Structure formats: C-alpha cells, structure tokens
Amino acid sequence: MFSKVLIANRGEIAVRVATTLQQMGVVSVAVYSEPDKSALHVRSADEAYPLEGRTSAETYLRGDKILDIAKLHGVDAIHPGYGFLSENATFAQQCADAGVTFIGPPPSAMKAVGNKVNAKNTLGAAGVPLVPGWVGAMDRGEKEILDQARKVGYPLMVKAAAGGGGKGMRLVTAESELLSAIETAAREAGSAFGDSRVFFERYIQHARHVEVQVFGDQHGQAVHLFERECSIQRRHQKIVEESPSPALTPELRRRMGEAAVRTAKAVGYTNAGTVEFLVDESGQFYFLEVNARLQVEHPVTELVTGHDLVRAQLLVAAGERLPFSQEDLTQTGHAMEVRVYAEDAQRGFLPSIGRIEHYVPPVGPNIRVDSGVAEGSEVSIHYDPMLAKLVAWGRNREESRQRLDWALRRFVVLGVTTNIEFLRELINHDEFRAGRLYTRFLEDHPIEIPAITEPPMEVWAAAAMATRSSAHRQSGGVATSSMVTTGPWQQAGAWRAW
Amino acid sequence: MKIQLRVKGAEQTTAVELRRVSGGEHHEYQLGVDEKNIELCIEEDGSNSGWIRSHGKLSRYHVLRRDKSIQVWLDGRVHTIDVVEPGRRGADAHAGPVSETLLAPMPGNVLQIKVKPGDSFEAHQPLVIMESMKMEMSLSIPHAGRVGEIRCEVGKMVDMGTVLLTVAPAESDD
Numbered sequence: 001m002f003s004k005v006l007i008a009n010r011g012e013i014a015v016r017v018a019t020t021l022q023q024m025g026v027v028s029v030a031v032y033s034e035p036d037k038s039a040l041h042v043r044s045a046d047e048a049y050p051l052e053g054r055t056s057a058e059t060y061l062r063g064d065k066i067l068d069i070a071k072l073h074g075v076d077a078i079h080p081g082y083g084f085l086s087e088n089a090t091f092a093q094q095c096a097d098a099g100v101t102f103i104g105p106p107p108s109a110m111k112a113v114g115n116k117v118n119a120k121n122t123l124g125a126a127g128v129p130l131v132p133g134w135v136g137a138m139d140r141g142e143k144e145i146l147d148q149a150r151k152v153g154y155p156l157m158v159k160a161a162a163g164g165g166g167k168g169m170r171l172v173t174a175e176s177e178l179l180s181a182i183e184t185a186a187r188e189a190g191s192a193f194g195d196s197r198v199f200f201e202r203y204i205q206h207a208r209h210v211e212v213q214v215f216g217d218q219h220g221q222a223v224h225l226f227e228r229e230c231s232i233q234r235r236h237q238k239i240v241e242e243s244p245s246p247a248l249t250p251e252l253r254r255r256m257g258e259a260a261v262r263t264a265k266a267v268g269y270t271n272a273g274t275v276e277f278l279v280d281e282s283g284q285f286y287f288l289e290v291n292a293r294l295q296v297e298h299p300v301t302e303l304v305t306g307h308d309l310v311r312a313q314l315l316v317a318a319g320e321r322l323p324f325s326q327e328d329l330t331q332t333g334h335a336m337e338v339r340v341y342a343e344d345a346q347r348g349f350l351p352s353i354g355r356i357e358h359y360v361p362p363v364g365p366n367i368r369v370d371s372g373v374a375e376g377s378e379v380s381i382h383y384d385p386m387l388a389k390l391v392a393w394g395r396n397r398e399e400s401r402q403r404l405d406w407a408l409r410r411f412v413v414l415g416v417t418t419n420i421e422f423l424r425e426l427i428n429h430d431e432f433r434a435g436r437l438y439t440r441f442l443e444d445h446p447i448e449i450p451a452i453t454e455p456p457m458e459v460w461a462a463a464a465m466a467t468r469s470s471a472h473r474q475s476g477g478v479a480t481s482s483m484v485t486t487g488p489w490q491q492a493g494a495w496r497a498w
Numbered sequence: 499m500k501i502q503l504r505v506k507g508a509e510q511t512t513a514v515e516l517r518r519v520s521g522g523e524h525h526e527y528q529l530g531v532d533e534k535n536i537e538l539c540i541e542e543d544g545s546n547s548g549w550i551r552s553h554g555k556l557s558r559y560h561v562l563r564r565d566k567s568i569q570v571w572l573d574g575r576v577h578t579i580d581v582v583e584p585g586r587r588g589a590d591a592h593a594g595p596v597s598e599t600l601l602a603p604m605p606g607n608v609l610q611i612k613v614k615p616g617d618s619f620e621a622h623q624p625l626v627i628m629e630s631m632k633m634e635m636s637l638s639i640p641h642a643g644r645v646g647e648i649r650c651e652v653g654k655m656v657d658m659g660t661v662l663l664t665v666a667p668a669e670s671d672d
Contacts (some may be wrong), residue, residue, distance in 0.1 A: 353658075410574065
C-alpha cells in the first residue's frame, strides 16, 4: 500500500478522499490555489502545498506543478478525484513516467473511452447497444451534415466528442437549428475541453439516465456494483441520484450490468469507472458514455453495497486484487443523493457567491453529508458552486426519500443562497415520488417554490432578534460583513439573464 | 423600539416590536406585529441562533444580518427580510426615470455581442453571449426594444452588475 497520496482536487471530493486515506493510515496531501488557502479540503489533509495562481487553469489543471510537488514531497500516488485532471490521459502518462501511481484507469483505457466517438466505435464492435447517430467530421460541408441528420432523425442531440457534464451539448428539435447548435456546442467544447469536435445522435424521448458502476483490477477481474439512476438533471447536470433505479427489473439490471462489464473489458479498464446508459420507455437500453473516474454520485453506491469505493480504488491502484467478487456484491435498501449548490433557483439558478456565515449540516441515522465547505468558507466564481452532497439511506425508496426530506429541512446555510428549498419541492413532487423519472423531467415539471409574503410570526421575532444582536456586535467592535446582498438583477430597470 | 421590516420584494412594510417581558423569565418576550401581540419564549444558543417557543410550538432559527438585509432560517426555509429605514417607505421609492440596461448577471467573459447601437430587438432575442464558469449564457430582455449604447467588448472580463448595453428610451407611440 502507498504511504503518501496527493489529492489533485478541491472541494468535497478532496475532503472525502482524505478521509479514506487517513482511515487506511496513508498520509494525505492537499494542493490548493490562492483563493482556496483556507478551504476545508486544505484543513482536512495531513499536509498541504500551494499551487500558485487563482484560476483552475493556473492551478488544479496544472499537472506539471502537481507532479513537481508530488516528487518533492515523496508522494507515491495521486488521486485525481473527478473533473480537473481525472480523465486526462496525458497527465496519467506523465505520472507513470515520473514513477508516481495515478489512481485511475491506465492511459490507454482513458483514451479509448475519453473520446465519445472512439468509444462508440469500439463498443459497437463489442456488442454494446448504441444510440443511432453520426460521428463523421463536421467539416464535410453543410449538405452532408444535414443529410446525415435527416437519416438520424429529429429531435437529435449534438454532443462534444471530448464531453462530459453537459458541456458542449445541444438538443436540436428542427433542422433550422442544427448548424448554429453545432457551432455553439463546438465553441463550448473547445473552451471547456480544448477539443471542439462534436457529433450527433438520436434523442431518445422520455429516456432515463441509468449508469452502472464498474470496477476492474490489474489481474483481469472486472465487476459491476449495480446501477444509479440520475435522470433528474438541469441543463444536463445531475441533481438527484439514487440506487436502485425505480425502473429496473432484476432481468434488466442483470443485462445492463453484463453490458457494463463487457464495456470495461473491451477497453482494458481498471479501477473505478461508470458506464452510462439511456433507458427508454420500453426498457431498451443504449450506451451513452464511460466516465473514467470516481463519480460525484458514488456515495449512493457505497450506501447500498456497503463498500468504500475510494478504499477499493487505492487497493486496485496498488496492484492488489479487487476486494469483492461479483457474487459477494449485494444491493441493500435504497440510497438517494441530492447536490446542494450555492445557486438561486428563483433567479435562473445563478450561482450565489459570498461568504458562508452559518453552515449546519444535518446529522441523523443513515444520513451522510459530504461537505466541501464549512462556516467561513468563501464561495467564489473560480470554481463549481457545489457545497455538499446529501445522501440518505432507507430500507426502500420512500423511506430514503422521507429521510432526505427531513435532512434538507434541517440543513442550515446562510450567507449564500442555496437550492435546498428547490430540492425539497422536487423530491416531494408527486411524479418524483411515483418514480416516473426521465431526463427532461424538470422541463416538463417546473418546480415552483411557493413565495411567502406573510411569514410566520417567528420569522419577525427572529428578524427582530437579529437587529438587536447586530447592534450588540457592532458596539462590541466585531466587524460585520460588508457584503451587499442586493444583486444587479434587483436594480430598477435592469434585466437579468434568461 | 419599533422597527419597520419588509419581506424582500413585498409591497407592504410590517411594524415589528420585540420587548422583554419585565418581571418575567429572562427569555420571555412580547412580540408586536402590526396590530397583533403575542407572547413568545426565545432562547438564544449563540449570538445568531436559538429556539422560539410559541404556545408550545418550537421553532429553530438562525439569523444573519448584512447591512439592511436579514436572512432568517426558520424550520427549513430562508426568509429575506429588509430593514426599512424610518422615513423611507421602500428601497424603490427613489427610482426616478431610469434608462433600461442589460447587466452582467455574473462575472465572466463577453463572447459575442449580437447587436449594434440603434438595432431593434425582439423580446428574448439573444443580445450578448457571456461565458461564466465554463457555461455559455445568452442574455436577453423580456420585451422588444432598441439598443442604445454598447458598453462592453468581446473578449473582455466583466464583473457582476456591469452594464453591458443600454436600451434606447422608448419613443412614445400612444
């Protein structure tokens, strides 16, 4: 086993990885940008070293700086988390060349799945069901593009070949929108991934997004750890994830699990990965993409299988055998996760930046909170505004949903606006409760947060207490924050985005 | 002391008065909200949080005051309450004739400006494309109009609230 591991990430995932490292007796090393110097992930590690610079491009994406720190401080392995360098085959190769273990799949497998076009070609040959589409180059002229699109049929989805997380994706419902959608998707893909290649495929109506967790070791073993349903998305970003999927029969689960393992074996995959599928209303499933990393939503799988996936990642990366066989694995009860973001659901989900003054996550049986922030943390424009993942386990779906609702009701965040109330309305929606989920759920069922114009008496009492205590604090010489809470969209005569 | 409070965005102001009950237990209060009066127990467990008990019903609260705005967390909901200054009925009262502007909703980079000064635009027509946190945002105005001045440049970073363009004053047609 490794003795010292560097976590090339920030936020909740860096905190979460450090926890497992410490439990295994491995020294955890954090790296951080200037705005993150007092961040929770820095304080959660055993050692921490700065990456000079402010933006992601200057810091967490700089494999060279990170490797220099690793070499200087005797690090054996690097855990990349998700995002940033996690699916960067070049970085994985540089680690290998420097004699530092990259905790993830080999560069060859990352290349095979990292480009969606290549992945479709390889997996089609391995007999994994694919969504019908066209992967030709977009410089073949308008006529060919339009002809191919007509063959695929509308509506269709334009996607970035190097894509992930919804960036560089556009839904096209009519031919007239196709060329401009390709142009915007290509530009977004170019700026997000440094690769502007795009392709398109048929849009499956009312599809569910169901993904299968896979794990491979260096001894040729590959298993799956069942599915996660992640159909509830906003602008292609997942918001709620759960396991098991309310839509899968044992038979479909078995077939999808086998297809996922076949996918992993076809590309020589090791370590943790996720094979994403779309499932249509008739129960047909189609390969979407492979995420060659630990997923944001991995806790859902941990709660139903009882396995620590980061621990398994470390064992496999150190050359050991997988700590479980397919026969060992069971899916017990139900787990549901929501992503708590600093964003204002009532104002077009604009990220809400500022200092978190109160942060009290819920505590209770079968409630898990993976936080990336604490009281006093700053939410800046530099990074993703996810604050925490909140996960609840129950014996069945309704029990976990109720537990999650309870936990959301007790999650206190003041200082930035969060989506907590939006999440509560969402998981209490009748269609959500009934498990009738699909990827455009939120477009068809917009979530209204009831406005309260006449708040309960207690709100006035608490507000009055605040006017007393702040006068108190000011006279005591304690500086109060000068953050102004009125945003530009509240100014008279000004319009905010979309 | 009576204070004037208002739910953010609401029209009417509420007069609130919170007094300690003299001779009562330390945490007994009389709350006056407009014409109504009720008795409450408030137990603080920090300078910004505590429990409110009203006729046996318990509520947990957390408060955060920033200047004239108070965030109140109560039983899972966040209420934003503005403190209205005496003699000013509302923050919008000063609003005189305002020329309309399109503001940057977030800090970010201007990718494209789709209109020129003097151009007419339709409601929801994309006017400026911005990029922030690697997401593209198409900015528009929910009604038709004519562009006044362009105040931003392609490729430049702008702060939240920067005026990107102004709308020409409407020509009176009635």
